[in-house]
Amino acid sequence: MERIPILKLGAFLLVTIQIDLYDRLALDLEEDLVAMVEKTSVKGVLIDISAVGIVDSFMGKILGNIGSMCKLLDAETVVVGMQPAVAITLVELGLPLKGVYTALNVDKGMELLRSKIEIEDIVEADDDDDTSLN
Amino acid sequence: MILPLTKDTIQVYREQDVVPFRGRVKEYAVKIKMGLVGQTKLITAASEIVRNMLKYANGGETTIEIVSRGRDNGIRLTFDDKGPGIADIPLAMKDGFSTGRSLGLGLPGTKRLVSEFDIKSEPGSGTTVTIIMWING
Amino acid sequence: MAHTLNNKKSEILELWMKNQLADSGLRDDLISNKDLRVQSEELVNALITNLNDNNINNSESPDFDKVTELLGGISISRARQGFSPRETGNFILTLKEALLEILRQEPSDVNVLFEESLKLSRLLDNFTILTFETFIKGREEVILRQTDEITDISTPVIKVWDGILAMPIIGTLDSARTQVVMENLLQKIVETGSSIAILDISGVPAVDSLVAQHLLKAVSATRLMGADCIISGIRPEIAQTIVHLGIDLSQIITKASLAGALQYAFKSLRLEVKRSALEVKGITNLQ
Numbered sequence: 001m002e003r004i005p006i007l008k009l010g011a012f013l014l015v016t017i018q019i020d021l022y023d024r025l026a027l028d029l030e031e032d033l034v035a036m037v038e039k040t041s042v043k044g045v046l047i048d049i050s051a052v053g054i055v056d057s058f059m060g061k062i063l064g065n066i067g068s069m070c071k072l073l074d075a076e077t078v079v080v081g082m083q084p085a086v087a088i089t090l091v092e093l094g095l096p097l098k099g100v101y102t103a104l105n106v107d108k109g110m111e112l113l114r115s116k117i118e119i120e121d122i123v124e125a126d127d128d129d130d131t132s133l134n
Numbered sequence: 135m136i137l138p139l140t141k142d143t144i145q146v147y148r149e150q151d152v153v154p155f156r157g158r159v160k161e162y163a164v165k166i167k168m169g170l171v172g173q174t175k176l177i178t179a180a181s182e183i184v185r186n187m188l189k190y191a192n193g194g195e196t197t198i199e200i201v202s203r204g205r206d207n208g209i210r211l212t213f214d215d216k217g218p219g220i221a222d223i224p225l226a227m228k229d230g231f232s233t234g235r236s237l238g239l240g241l242p243g244t245k246r247l248v249s250e251f252d253i254k255s256e257p258g259s260g261t262t263v264t265i266i267m268w269i270n271g
Numbered sequence: 272m273a274h275t276l277n278n279k280k281s282e283i284l285e286l287w288m289k290n291q292l293a294d295s296g297l298r299d300d301l302i303s304n305k306d307l308r309v310q311s312e313e314l315v316n317a318l319i320t321n322l323n324d325n326n327i328n329n330s331e332s333p334d335f336d337k338v339t340e341l342l343g344g345i346s347i348s349r350a351r352q353g354f355s356p357r358e359t360g361n362f363i364l365t366l367k368e369a370l371l372e373i374l375r376q377e378p379s380d381v382n383v384l385f386e387e388s389l390k391l392s393r394l395l396d397n398f399t400i401l402t403f404e405t406f407i408k409g410r411e412e413v414i415l416r417q418t419d420e421i422t423d424i425s426t427p428v429i430k431v432w433d434g435i436l437a438m439p440i441i442g443t444l445d446s447a448r449t450q451v452v453m454e455n456l457l458q459k460i461v462e463t464g465s466s467i468a469i470l471d472i473s474g475v476p477a478v479d480s481l482v483a484q485h486l487l488k489a490v491s492a493t494r495l496m497g498a499d500c501i502i503s504g505i506r507p508e509i510a511q512t513i514v515h516l517g518i519d520l521s522q523i524i525t526k527a528s529l530a531g532a533l534q535y536a537f538k539s540l541r542l543e544v545k546r547s548a549l550e551v552k553g554i555t556n557l558q
Contacts, residue, residue, distance in 0.1 A: 020153045020156065020157075022152060022153045023149045024149065053160075053174065055178070056178050056185070057243065058181075058185055078497075079497075083174075084171075084453075084454060084458050084460075084461060084492070084496065085170045085171045085174035085175075085454075086174060087457060087492040087495040087496045088175075088453055088454070088457065088492050089174045089175050089178045089247065090495055091488045091491045091492045091495065092247050092488070093178065093243040093244070093247060094243045101497075102494065102496060102497035103497035104461070104464055104465075104497045104498060105464065108464070108466065112497075171450070171454055
């Protein structure tokens with residue numbers, strides 16, 4: 001059965017979606033990814049959609065769900081490489097893509113994740129005397 | 135005057151039919167040299183409607199046509215189902231409304247994506263949605 | 272009649288040329304007499320050779336395909352060369368006169384002559400209409416091409432710094448234009464890997480709720496791709512309109528000037544612009 005591979009890349013997980021997602025495949029990805037985050041206890045997930053030509057509300061919902069679920073497991077999700085045509089379509093459709101960060105490419109996505117995790121570390125270290133940052 | 139030039143009919147009754155259907159729509163859009171953004175909007179719109187059709191009416195029949203109006207060419211998609219129908223179309227066309235547990239941006243969102251959008255429904259006997267995407271808007 | 276005209280082909284051409292050259296509106300600045308003669312001869316040949324007593328009543332008969340094609344080509348090229356519609360129309364109307372003149376020289380019954388003139392007139396009038404139609408189409412094409420060109424030139428994307436793009440928008444922002452602006456900008460963001468885009472609207476005459484909505488869409492699309500978008504060049508009167516119309520732009524970063532936007536962009540990329548040490552020393556020396 002077809003499944004989308006999830007790679008562990010240092011402190012992050014990387015998923016590259018190269019094919020049109022039909023519903024079953026997307027739901028499997030959601031399940032696999034969440035299980036993997038729990039198992040590896042990574043702090044960040046990168047989903048590369050640069051090869052994806054269509055994001056409809058179903059797939060947008062899956063991406064949002066993944067983001068929210070990962071957040072519950074203390075990991076941030078970054079969707080990277082969205083094509084201009086896809087971005088324009090999503091805006092017109094009115095899909096805000098909540099719960100995930102976005103970045104131009106994998107490199108920038110990793111940079112973003114690192115800065116998010118750094119901030120969290122700082123916040124945790126300062127937790128006793130400064131709660132206003134939260 | 136809208137003239138149909140070619141006609142292709144595809145049955146969509148299972149979730150696995152969605153991706154091949156989108157592929158076929160793309161083929162036709164490429165054939166008439168529609169821009170990439172236009173293609174993406176059209177296919178996304180088609181995808182939304184087909185999913186609705188699968189969810190509420192267990193699928194139906196779709197028609198892909200290349201149409202022309204004066205100097206402009208476009209793609210017309212018709213989605214015909216024999217489902218329960220929609221009782222209150224104006225309500226269904228309102229942003230944020232949904233009877234299923236989706237995001238509720240299906241129909242109005244889809245309408246914003248395409249050049250022309252038409253919906254006809256008879257409660258109890260089915261729904262027909264027609265969309266057109268012109269190359270030059 | 273067709274037979275008569277066929278025999279007198281060269282006479283018709285001569286007469287027509289004479290009429291055209293005698294016309295005070297002759298545009299020898301746009302077309303040489305030689306070229307005009309070539310065009311005229313081709314048309315006379317195509318018309319007279321294909322004309323017979325059956326098709327004279329039907330300007331749409333396939334026999335006239337050659338004539339139609341020639342006329343179309345002439346009209347379009349004249350539209351592009353800058354002939355006026357009157358000048359282009361006169362080209363074919365003077366041919367009608369020449370043809371009628373030749374018919375008149377033939378000895379025949381008045382009634383017959385009238386009938387024939389009427390038929391010939393009708394045919395040539397149809398060709399005149401065709402000429403105008405094609406002429407206008409030619410002009411329309413010029414306009415369409417110019418519109419495309421304007422849309423293209425009026426939305427340049429400038430790379431102002433590594434990772435920073437700027438796009439000055441000049442002119443009214445409608446939905447078709449926004450589409451082009453957005454596509455260009457997003458494409459350029461992907462190509463250059465820029466994380467900040469500045470949309471400068473100093474050149475946009477008015478911002479109403481529709482334009483604001485378009486701007487918001489552009490910003491949202493940029494964000495979805497993982498870049499940030501700043502709107503700059505908001506003039507005081509535009510700020511007033513925005514507030515009076517109750518448009519909420521609080522979700523986007525807005526700056527009064529391009530300089531302000533650039534400063535913000537530098538800051539968020541953690542870049543600093545400093546006066547060089549040498550110059551600072553120079554200034555202190557002067558004091």
